[in-house]
Amino acid sequence: MKIAILQFGGTNCDLDVLHILKDVVGIDAETVWYKQENLTGFDGVVVPGGFSYGDYLRAGAIAARTPIMNSVKKLAAEGKPVLGICNGFQILTEARVLEGALTTNEYPKFRCHWTNLRVETVDTPFTSKFRKGEIIRMPIAHMEGQFYAEEKTLAELDENEQVVFRYVDENGKVTDAANPNGSLENIAGIVNPSRNIFGLMPHPERASESILGSDHGLRVFESMADYITENF
Amino acid sequence: MQYQATVRIEQKAGMLDPEGTTAKRALGQLGYQVSSVKTAKLYEIVLEAESAEVAEQKVDEMCQKLIANPIVHNYTIELKQLN
Numbered sequence: 001m002k003i004a005i006l007q008f009g010g011t012n013c014d015l016d017v018l019h020i021l022k023d024v025v026g027i028d029a030e031t032v033w034y035k036q037e038n039l040t041g042f043d044g045v046v047v048p049g050g051f052s053y054g055d056y057l058r059a060g061a062i063a064a065r066t067p068i069m070n071s072v073k074k075l076a077a078e079g080k081p082v083l084g085i086c087n088g089f090q091i092l093t094e095a096r097v098l099e100g101a102l103t104t105n106e107y108p109k110f111r112c113h114w115t116n117l118r119v120e121t122v123d124t125p126f127t128s129k130f131r132k133g134e135i136i137r138m139p140i141a142h143m144e145g146q147f148y149a150e151e152k153t154l155a156e157l158d159e160n161e162q163v164v165f166r167y168v169d170e171n172g173k174v175t176d177a178a179n180p181n182g183s184l185e186n187i188a189g190i191v192n193p194s195r196n197i198f199g200l201m202p203h204p205e206r207a208s209e210s211i212l213g214s215d216h217g218l219r220v221f222e223s224m225a226d227y228i229t230e231n232f
Numbered sequence: 233m234q235y236q237a238t239v240r241i242e243q244k245a246g247m248l249d250p251e252g253t254t255a256k257r258a259l260g261q262l263g264y265q266v267s268s269v270k271t272a273k274l275y276e277i278v279l280e281a282e283s284a285e286v287a288e289q290k291v292d293e294m295c296q297k298l299i300a301n302p303i304v305h306n307y308t309i310e311l312k313q314l315n
Contacts, residue, residue: 058301065298094301101303103243108250148247148304182248 004042013049047088060090089199100149106182125227129219136216138202147183234314235287242272
């Protein structure tokens with residue numbers, strides 16, 4: 001099993017993800033510079049966080065239109081898992097492989113702190129190791145994390161259980177105070193209709209070792225590895 | 233023929249405009265009472281095309297593909313001939 005971790009100009013969470021996959025989960029992973037357009041031999045992709053292309057135009061807009069993203073779409077069409085974290089989530093929505101858009105936080109400031117998340121579905125390749133309704137902790141670090149989608153799209157996301165994580169308070173309640181960025185319905189992460197493409201604003205790689213304050217994020221990567229072992 | 237397209241991009245109605253809201257609040261602190269502040273982005277694109285229609289069509293395509301995000305933005309294109 002081998003996971004590709006994409007690198008664009010301005011990506012900066014690539015090596016954190018590499019460390020977690022190789023040293024903590026114990027699977028093979030490699031960083032892949034965006035100019036390499038071929039992802040043959042990889043069983044999954046992580047699009048890590050950062051500030052690709054200076055967030056010019058809109059966060060993720062430029063990276064989403066590079067040729068390597070066609071290879072990501074091809075790999076996803078085979079059912080292989082694709083995980084977009086933070087700027088990676090923004091890139092996946094800009095590439096239109098995930099619904100909605102991520103825009104400037106309601107309070108227009110870079111927010112970097114821990115959040116409580118409620119696990120809304122375990123029926124994805126990324127959350128099989130969680131319990132539904134479980135409250136977990138992961139940090140966010142973004143300025144453009146406000147999830148927006150048209151009403152019709154939002155209804156579909158709810159109906160198909162595509163919402164994976166929501167921002168909640170410590171009791172698991174969806175409140176405005178627990179919403180760090182004004183995301184509609186406190187949405188922190190979603191999957192595509194086939195469920196093998198997952199984007200989220202919180203950083204699971206920054207919550208994958210207890211020394212970091214939480215290891216809840218580790219289960220995202222472990223679930224992904226399990227899914228690949230079982231299916232490919 | 234050379235054309236200059238001025239593309240104005242704004243948030244769709246009903247969407248939050250945090251930058252505008254913050255500017256409004258800051259204006260208030262300076263003693264200016266304004267009813268609203270809205271931000272928009274402007275791009276000036278110079279291109280060669282056989283006709284104004286072709287130029288506009290091309291710029292519209294650029295907006296759809298890259299310059300705007302149709303999920304969150306409305307945009308207008310104003311065209312002028314340069315030579």
